Amino acid sequence: MNIVEVHNLEKSYGSNQVLRGLNFQAQAGEIIGVIGKNGAGKSTFLEILMTIKEYDAGHVVLFQKDIQKSNLEQIRKQISVVLQPTQFYKTLKVEELLKLFKAYYQSNIEIHQIIKDFQLEPHRKKYFDKLSGGWKQIVSLAIAFLSDPKLLILDEPTTGLDPHMRNMLWTYITNYNSRTDGTVILTTHNMEEIEMYCDKVMLINNGINEVFDTTSGILASGFPSVHEFYLQKVSI
Numbered sequence: 001m002n003i004v005e006v007h008n009l010e011k012s013y014g015s016n017q018v019l020r021g022l023n024f025q026a027q028a029g030e031i032i033g034v035i036g037k038n039g040a041g042k043s044t045f046l047e048i049l050m051t052i053k054e055y056d057a058g059h060v061v062l063f064q065k066d067i068q069k070s071n072l073e074q075i076r077k078q079i080s081v082v083l084q085p086t087q088f089y090k091t092l093k094v095e096e097l098l099k100l101f102k103a104y105y106q107s108n109i110e111i112h113q114i115i116k117d118f119q120l121e122p123h124r125k126k127y128f129d130k131l132s133g134g135w136k137q138i139v140s141l142a143i144a145f146l147s148d149p150k151l152l153i154l155d156e157p158t159t160g161l162d163p164h165m166r167n168m169l170w171t172y173i174t175n176y177n178s179r180t181d182g183t184v185i186l187t188t189h190n191m192e193e194i195e196m197y198c199d200k201v202m203l204i205n206n207g208i209n210e211v212f213d214t215t216s217g218i219l220a221s222g223f224p225s226v227h228e229f230y231l232q233k234v235s236i
Ligand SMILES: Nc1ncnc2c1ncn2[C@@H]1O[C@H](COP(=O)(O)OP(=O)(O)OP(=O)(O)O)[C@@H](O)[C@H]1O
Pocket: 013, 016, 018, 036, 037, 038, 039, 040, 041, 042, 043, 044, 045
């Protein structure tokens, strides 16, 4: 089943046309990496999928519904995203935040399990605001998983994480994916992660999906690695 379908998507900021007719699909259970150089339009694309950014032309269909003609609340219920933490995070401790979102999402996942899985025990009584950048990211991701979403959209989830944390995060993503058949769409500048964990890759270049292929297809076409593929396809 198609979870996401995007046809001829266009988006400009003033005179800067960032997306110029992008096409994309994601099926249930796929992990898809979106790559491209700084400013290529990856976050813009993800924010449109999150239904938090308007677009100028084209069609975005989530869970078989055109988002411009549908009830966004129904669609958003099935999506989890990692957004920048807002002000109210300041006044709450890690465990309190998790409990709050568990209640919002009516989640069946036990807080102690999430704390164990994300190695948050030493931090559970700390104020979110006082955590390091990497740990803030881990807590935001733990919150995203609480809702057991059908679609998980992550903008550079591993940037700033140390190697153990990155490993732990990917283990969590791949377990979630195989346990629930959930779809994951993420951006990263780390081509090794794409090669190891993503089923498909979309390269955004000059505002379009210049390449949209399986990771194995890219490697089978003669590139020794996704890193090399990127370097050859994208000029500075
Ligand atoms: N709200 C905005 N207003 C004006 N221009 C914007 C806005 N958001 C993004 N842009 C511009 O749109 C282009 C694409 O930005 P975007 O953040 O989507 O790229 P990206 O591929 O995610 O980049 P990076 O890898 O650096 O995170 C950039 O030129 C950026 O400056």
